[in-house]
Amino acid sequence: MPDRLRDTATIFFREITPELRSPVSMFFTMGQPLLFLVLFGSMLVGADANLGAGTGDVWQWFVPGILVMMCLMGPLSAGHSMLSELNGGQLERLLVTPISRTSIIFGRTGKDTVTLFVQAILITAVAVPLGMELHLPGALATMGLLIVMAVGLSALSYVLAIASRPSGNLFWIVTQMLIFPIMLLSGILLPIDAGPGWLGTIAAINPITYVVDAARALFTGNLLEATVLHGLLAATAIAVIGLTLSTRAMKRGI
Amino acid sequence: MWMFTVPFWMLTVQIMSAEQMIRAESLRRTFKAGRKTIEAVRDVSFDVAAGELVALLGPNGAGKSTTLRMLTTLLPPTAGSVHIAGFEAAREPRRVREAIGYVGQKNSSGENHRIRDELVTQGRCYGLRARDARRRADEVLESLGISGLAARTPGTLSGGQRRRVDIALGLVHSPRVLFLDEPSAGLDPRSRAGLWEQIQLLRREYGITILLTTHYLDEADQMAERIVIVDRGEVIANGTADALKADLAGDWMRVTTSDAGAARAAAGLAGRMTGISEIAIDGSTVHARIAAADAALPGYLRLLDQDSITVTRAGVRRPSLDDVFINLTGRRLEESGDAHETTADQPIGATHA
Numbered sequence: 001m002p003d004r005l006r007d008t009a010t011i012f013f014r015e016i017t018p019e020l021r022s023p024v025s026m027f028f029t030m031g032q033p034l035l036f037l038v039l040f041g042s043m044l045v046g047a048d049a050n051l052g053a054g055t056g057d058v059w060q061w062f063v064p065g066i067l068v069m070m071c072l073m074g075p076l077s078a079g080h081s082m083l084s085e086l087n088g089g090q091l092e093r094l095l096v097t098p099i100s101r102t103s104i105i106f107g108r109t110g111k112d113t114v115t116l117f118v119q120a121i122l123i124t125a126v127a128v129p130l131g132m133e134l135h136l137p138g139a140l141a142t143m144g145l146l147i148v149m150a151v152g153l154s155a156l157s158y159v160l161a162i163a164s165r166p167s168g169n170l171f172w173i174v175t176q177m178l179i180f181p182i183m184l185l186s187g188i189l190l191p192i193d194a195g196p197g198w199l200g201t202i203a204a205i206n207p208i209t210y211v212v213d214a215a216r217a218l219f220t221g222n223l224l225e226a227t228v229l230h231g232l233l234a235a236t237a238i239a240v241i242g243l244t245l246s247t248r249a250m251k252r253g254i
Numbered sequence: 255m256w257m258f259t260v261p262f263w264m265l266t267v268q269i270m271s272a273e274q275m276i277r278a279e280s281l282r283r284t285f286k287a288g289r290k291t292i293e294a295v296r297d298v299s300f301d302v303a304a305g306e307l308v309a310l311l312g313p314n315g316a317g318k319s320t321t322l323r324m325l326t327t328l329l330p331p332t333a334g335s336v337h338i339a340g341f342e343a344a345r346e347p348r349r350v351r352e353a354i355g356y357v358g359q360k361n362s363s364g365e366n367h368r369i370r371d372e373l374v375t376q377g378r379c380y381g382l383r384a385r386d387a388r389r390r391a392d393e394v395l396e397s398l399g400i401s402g403l404a405a406r407t408p409g410t411l412s413g414g415q416r417r418r419v420d421i422a423l424g425l426v427h428s429p430r431v432l433f434l435d436e437p438s439a440g441l442d443p444r445s446r447a448g449l450w451e452q453i454q455l456l457r458r459e460y461g462i463t464i465l466l467t468t469h470y471l472d473e474a475d476q477m478a479e480r481i482v483i484v485d486r487g488e489v490i491a492n493g494t495a496d497a498l499k500a501d502l503a504g505d506w507m508r509v510t511t512s513d514a515g516a517a518r519a520a521a522g523l524a525g526r527m528t529g530i531s532e533i534a535i536d537g538s539t540v541h542a543r544i545a546a547a548d549a550a551l552p553g554y555l556r557l558l559d560q561d562s563i564t565v566t567r568a569g570v571r572r573p574s575l576d577d578v579f580i581n582l583t584g585r586r587l588e589e590s591g592d593a594h595e596t597t598a599d600q601p602i603g604a605t606h607a
Binding site: 089092099 | 326328360362366379
């Protein structure tokens with residue numbers, strides 16, 4: 001499939017060029033996670049919170065969660081830009097060319113993933129002077145895991161954008177109503193264990209919970225824990241579902 | 255049973271001559287809106303020969319854009335078939351896409367992207383190598399006179415400039431067929447004129463086939479070699495502007511007499527003239543439809559003079575495409591451009607004598 005590969009590269013470069021031309025815009029989309037990291041994270045450290053057994057550094061516990069949060073937030077703006085290109089003439093202009101339909105999704109997802117990867121490095125770099133102890137192989141392994149999930153979430157946001165045409169209402173309803181519950185119920189900000197039992201039950205059916213747990217284990221260098229496997233399975237499931245649905249949506253025609 | 259052994263595709267090949275660039279056959283497209291099914295296009299068939307410039311004319315909602323979207327592989331037809339440059343769109347969409355350029359109604363260039371970047375991307379999407387895509391991007395910018403905009407983003411451009419960028423995006427791969435959906439909508443008269451210059455230039459220099467939609471009557475009238483009028487999802491007329499006017503409207507003679515009684519007498523005289531196809535009385539004025547009205551009017555005036563009918567005013571009116579449309583549908587074309595009268599002092603075929 002050299003054609004498809006070339007088409008994916010074409011879309012990837014189309015999407016990444018504006019970012020390269022003005023890298024500042026990348027900081028805007030990471031504003032919220034950065035805010036949580038610096039403000040909320042500092043308070044968490046200050047409060048000397050009990051984060052459950054086996055955790056050492058509070059930063060090492062908190063930063064992986066923020067990285068997951070970024071992977072949840074990032075695709076939102078990606079989906080939003082897709083929605084505006086769907087309603088504008090930009091996507092139509094690409095669809096009228098012989099370019100492979102799925103490469104439009106793959107190229108965009110690729111760009112989103114690269115952007116998230118760079119942002120993840122920046123977040124981690126900011127956390128080090130705040131007092132985080134960095135376990136480099138662990139951090140890189142975490143990012144590898146998160147890339148798998150990010151591919152899926154980014155693809156899902158495109159499916160949602162396509163399904164929300166033309167008003168975009170569905171996109172906003174779903175993202176506004178889902179993102180924060182998913183975030184709170186995955187233990188990104190505070191440990192789930194601190195909550196009542198019913199909360200833990202809900203968290204257990206949230207796939208992001210497993211990714212967060214795995215990210216935390218990996219981040220401290222525990223590469224061979226069962227939680228890592230569960231997290232990898234959850235991330236892979238998200239990626240497979242996302243890519244399957246988005247490919248189907250593109251092939252069906254928009 | 256021997257006659258059925260001829261494969262059906264041989265027949266298709268015969269019908270589809272190499273001259274036809276665009277062939278729409280019995281196109282139909284329905285949309286579901288809640289429980290209701292909307293027929294955006296009911297039955298549209300027409301051909302466009304290589305090198306022709308044809309306008310799809312019709313009111314808003316007539317099905318022009320839906321037809322164009324089916325012709326450009328953006329929308330699968332509910333029924334019917336599309337052939338572009340000899341390829342059937344349903345079977346070989348890739349071949350069709352390679353042959354066509356499409357300029358939609360909306361802006362084609364992304365808000366965060368520089369114009370030249372978008373043109374290079376578009377060239378790459380058509381399979382051009384990176385170097386060729388860059389060269390073509392510069393060529394198209396140059397030929398549309400917008401080289402100065404290469405490094406700008408669309409947000410900083412005027413409406414006319416944006417439209418040119420859209421057209422540049424449709425031309426970057428040197429298509430054989432160009433589809434333009436309302437290319438001049440929303441442009442001021444000067445930008446419209448500039449746009450048309452560009453379109454004419456493209457035809458002269460590259461001989462590309464152009465199908466465009468418009469609801470500007472004057473535009474279709476002056477620019478298109480042939481006009482396909484679409485209304486309520488159906489083709490209701492197809493021909494050159496002159497032929498449509500002659501066949502479907504005809505010229506009008508208008509004679510104002512002293513009073514309603516004299517007008518009735520004048521109408522009676524007109525009825526005896528050969529070539530009159532329609533007569534209407536409006537107060538003391540008689541309207542009579544006839545081919546070449548300017549040549550017929552003197553004769554009519556002589557007839558009136560012989561019968562001592564006083565004529566206070568006389569004139570002829572050449573029909574517009576609006577008349578053609580009115581004649582076909584009994585309605586005016588909505589938003590029919592600015593140069594056309596909208597008063598109802600002309601016969602609309604309601605008061606046949």
